[in-house]
Amino acid sequence: MTTAAAPSPAGDTPAGTAHPLMRVRGLEKRFGDHAVLRGIELDVMPGDRIAILGASGSGKSTLLRCLNFMERPSAGVVALAGQAVGRAAPGRAGAGRRSYDEAELTRVRQRVGMVFQQFNLFPHMTALGNVMEGLRTVRGQREAEARTRAGAELARVGLADKAEAYPARLSGGQKQRVAIARALAMDPEVLLFDEPTSALDPELVGEVLRVIRSLAEEGRTMLLVTHEIGFAYHFANRVLFLHDGVIHEQGTPDQVLKHPTEPRTRAFIERHREFDF
Amino acid sequence: MSAAYRWNFGPVLENLDVLWAGALGTLRLFVICVVLGFGFGLVVGLGRHARSRGVHLPATAFVEFFRNTPVLVQILWFYYALPILLPFQISPLTAAALGISLNSAAFSAEIYRGGIESIDRGQAEAARALGMTAAQTMRRIVLPQALRRMLPALTNRGIEIFKMTTLASAVAYVELLQQGKLLASLNFNPIETYTVIAVVFFLCLFPLVQATYALERRLGRSDA
Numbered sequence: 001m002t003t004a005a006a007p008s009p010a011g012d013t014p015a016g017t018a019h020p021l022m023r024v025r026g027l028e029k030r031f032g033d034h035a036v037l038r039g040i041e042l043d044v045m046p047g048d049r050i051a052i053l054g055a056s057g058s059g060k061s062t063l064l065r066c067l068n069f070m071e072r073p074s075a076g077v078v079a080l081a082g083q084a085v086g087r088a089a090p091g092r093a094g095a096g097r098r099s100y101d102e103a104e105l106t107r108v109r110q111r112v113g114m115v116f117q118q119f120n121l122f123p124h125m126t127a128l129g130n131v132m133e134g135l136r137t138v139r140g141q142r143e144a145e146a147r148t149r150a151g152a153e154l155a156r157v158g159l160a161d162k163a164e165a166y167p168a169r170l171s172g173g174q175k176q177r178v179a180i181a182r183a184l185a186m187d188p189e190v191l192l193f194d195e196p197t198s199a200l201d202p203e204l205v206g207e208v209l210r211v212i213r214s215l216a217e218e219g220r221t222m223l224l225v226t227h228e229i230g231f232a233y234h235f236a237n238r239v240l241f242l243h244d245g246v247i248h249e250q251g252t253p254d255q256v257l258k259h260p261t262e263p264r265t266r267a268f269i270e271r272h273r274e275f276d277f
Numbered sequence: 278m279s280a281a282y283r284w285n286f287g288p289v290l291e292n293l294d295v296l297w298a299g300a301l302g303t304l305r306l307f308v309i310c311v312v313l314g315f316g317f318g319l320v321v322g323l324g325r326h327a328r329s330r331g332v333h334l335p336a337t338a339f340v341e342f343f344r345n346t347p348v349l350v351q352i353l354w355f356y357y358a359l360p361i362l363l364p365f366q367i368s369p370l371t372a373a374a375l376g377i378s379l380n381s382a383a384f385s386a387e388i389y390r391g392g393i394e395s396i397d398r399g400q401a402e403a404a405r406a407l408g409m410t411a412a413q414t415m416r417r418i419v420l421p422q423a424l425r426r427m428l429p430a431l432t433n434r435g436i437e438i439f440k441m442t443t444l445a446s447a448v449a450y451v452e453l454l455q456q457g458k459l460l461a462s463l464n465f466n467p468i469e470t471y472t473v474i475a476v477v478f479f480l481c482l483f484p485l486v487q488a489t490y491a492l493e494r495r496l497g498r499s500d501a
Contacts, residue, residue: 106410116399118399124421124425134408137407137413138408138413179403182403
């Protein structure tokens with residue numbers, strides 16, 4: 001196991017010259033007695049495109065969900081742009097546990113976008129309405145301003161002509177592209193993708209991956225949980241392989257995906273490339 | 278005896294103004310109870326859904342208490358018992374409105390809770406991930422979808438409320454049944470009077486029920 005010696009506590013120590021956009025230290029997540037994450041250490045630099053791989057149950061989705069606090073960490077620190085989220089809860093029995101203020105978490109989520117496996121579009125709103133919703137309700141933008149911005153985001157994902165369509169009338173690939181536009185409209189500093197193509201028919205995967213790749217070319221900071229190893233290879237500048245709640249192996253796509261050193265990583269990649277030719 | 282009975286609606290129809298006053302009273306009580314019952318029911322339903330025990334437990338206790346006591350008993354209690362405990366008089370309208378509204382709040386709270394919990398968790402997650410507060414998520418995303426699903430059940434509840442207004446006659450509130458009792462005792466014609474009362478209720482409610490069925494069919498279609 002490569003749970004490296006824990007670096008200094010988050011938030012106050014600059015790492016080298018560039019500052020990490022996101023810094024994760026000692027992140028743990030337990031559901032009852034079951035430990036899903038057991039000490040994650042991670043620095044996300046601006047412009048990083050990080051692919052997170054691992055078998056189901058390895059904790060990759062939970063890790064992503066802890067980064068925008070859809071799940072509250074059981075222990076450890078997540079810092080966004082140098083600011084540690086939450087406060088240390090002193091005197092509590094569980095060491096490293098922090099207390100979180102819901103209003104602060106809401107502000108964090110406004111800066112960290114998320115795209116879900118099941119799209120989770122709002123079915124009672126049109127595609128345009130879905131993209132406008134955050135701008136109107138969260139940003140408090142006026143109707144006209146939000147409409148312009150939302151239209152531009154839909155155009156960016158190639159769905160300008162579907163603005164007035166309700167989600168029920170869209171294909172899975174179109175739904176996921178609307179969901180990406182919805183997240184983009186909020187100008188997130190980090191974008192999290194939780195298996196964005198796993199719920200799609202194979203012929204619809206490509207259109208979604210092309211949109212994600214175009215975002216990579218813009219230099220956006222993104223984390224992507226995926227089973228698409230081939231895409232991860234081309235998309236990412238860093239690959240993490242999770243096993244049993246820790247980062248088991250990490251490095252460049254070339255290192256991790258082509259020349260993995262850990263036997264588990266190798267076995268995982270071989271399983272997923274079994275039918276490649 | 279029954280075969281020999283000669284129906285005579287004359288005395289009832291001569292007193293339509295009395296029934297009209299009753300119909301207005303019924304309508305007034307109905308509107309008050311729908312607004313208060315459904316409004317307070319939403320508050321209680323959200324309370325039932327809340328995670329905090331300090332909110333959840335009182336809401337649950339409220340629902341269980343008012344679901345498990347007869348409305349008629351509550352109306353009589355508010356009318357006869359409450360003024361003894363409190364230093365003010367309570368009108369028949371207030372007593373009836375309290376009893377029916379609180380009961381309706383308890384039942385509609387369960388409808389709201391069921392409706393809210395039937396909405397996929399991913400909806401609230403997507404809203405929270407955009408940075409919405411819990412209140413914004415409920416108002417903009419969850420409730421609009423839940424209300425659509427709850428509409429048939431709430432309409433049914435509304436029909437129940439309409440029928441429950443007759444219980445107000447127990448404290449002599451002027452509504453349809455109360456006026457019917459008055460006419461029946463003045464003219465000694467309970468058969469005709471109560472027949473007319475029943476027909477009036479049927480004529481009010483039957484179209485409403487039909488509309489509910491149509492609504493259910495329409496909502497069922499758009500869900501698919």
